[in-house]
Amino acid sequence: MTRLRAITTAAASAAMALAIAASGTASADAIGFFHYTYTAADGTEKKGEVHDQPDGECIDIEEAVAxxxxxxxxxxxxxxxxxxxxxxxxxxxxxxxxxxxxxxxxNLKFRSIYFVSST
Known part of the structure; x- marks a missing residue:
């Protein structure tokens, strides 16, 4: 009986560890590139990008905040x-x-970005 209880406890602990690991992946980074256009100080339009950004974190566009x-x-x-x-x-x-x-x-103008899960 003690052996069965130990196996059951080990199985429950393993299931909890798996559940915690799976829940941690729900807020994974936004994998890939996000491209945009901005106007440089000299008035020319340039391309910018951010990549592999954290999910759920506000990111200001460097070239558009000053x-x-x-x-x-x-x-x-x-x-x-x-x-x-x-x-x-x-x-x-x-x-x-x-x-x-x-x-x-x-015509879509912006100064900051926030990535969220697509699901």
Missing amino acids: DGTKPAHSPRNRTDKHAYLFEETDCGGQKFTVNADADGGA
Whole structure:
């Protein structure tokens, strides 16, 4: 009887460890690239990107946060996560969604991004 109880306890511990490991993968990084266009200080349009970003963390677009800069635009989401784009830094203002492996137009202006699971 003691041996059966030890086997049952070991099996329960293994199942709990597996459940904890599986739940940890739910907030995995946004794997892939997120491309955008921004206006440089000299007025020329340039391409920028972020890649393999943490899921659930607000990311400001470096080239679009300084005073007097224009927002980024023309997003191309080549990650495995949905991207929430915000018109202000620190994920403030109006929110727009660009699904995984989808694009937004030149009129979609944003200064920060937040990736979320596609499921």
